[in-house]
Amino acid sequence: MKNIILNINKAFDNRIRLGIMSILVVTESADFKKLKELLGVTDGNLASHAKALEKVNYIKIEKQFINRKPNTKYYASELGKQEFKKHINALEKIIKYI
């Protein structure tokens, strides 16, 4: 049981961060607006959680301009995908043990 808990990733210990990763692992990329709509969170909330994931290199953030409007795009990094997979496997095991 202890081994499993070790694989539970603190970075994903939050519904919004977990949500961001879930979306980014199944899509190539998502912009700020799409993430906001899918997750139903406020701008500030999303931005700070995205930043936290970027800090540990789980996602990549790309800022650009489309028709002179700023547009922020989010991608999952290889590391992020691997860590997410580990986290999900751990969740799965925990549920099996209950």
Add this chain to the structure above:
Amino acid sequence: MDSKDYLKDISAIKDLMNKSSKFISLSGLSGVFAGIYSLIGAAYYYFNVQQPSNNNLILTKDIVSSITIIILLVGFATTITTFYFTSIRSKTTNEKAWNSASKNLAISFSTSLYIGVLYIAILYFKEEYTYIIALLLLFYGLGLINASKYTTNIVKPLGVIEVIIGLLCIIYPQQSFWFWVVGFGIVHVIYGGLIYYKYDKKEN
């Protein structure tokens, strides 16, 4: 976090993955136009190709070749139109027209359809023409059902309808013309129109 939270996490993950991997920019108008093209094709066949003097229509190679050209033209026009309306609708839904979801959608649809088209082509070269329209309806319906997991739940019922019409057509292959009119023409116009008024219009 206790076990209930983990379960909630997993269901939230599942829900988000589902939502974000579905393509939502298909337009009902594509269906309407697909139907109109099919009806135009049918009308052309009815007035120009079919020989009314023949009570018992015999499918000669010439007639089948004309039918094939009609089918290819209808298919081509439908494809172009679908791309066009999808790219327009993707602006309202704020979704990239060519993303991983629409790629999956296109691949799963065309895989089933192309297998069917190959099958029909083999029958064509063996000069067995009886079930061409029936099989086209059947595989088209299977393509839609197969693709429906990558889009909203509006595509699956259409696929089921087409499969049923295709199966009926296998029972009455001599009525293939009318099955084409109903399956590719009327069903598309009505179904596409309903979708257009129910979903597309609401968002504009």
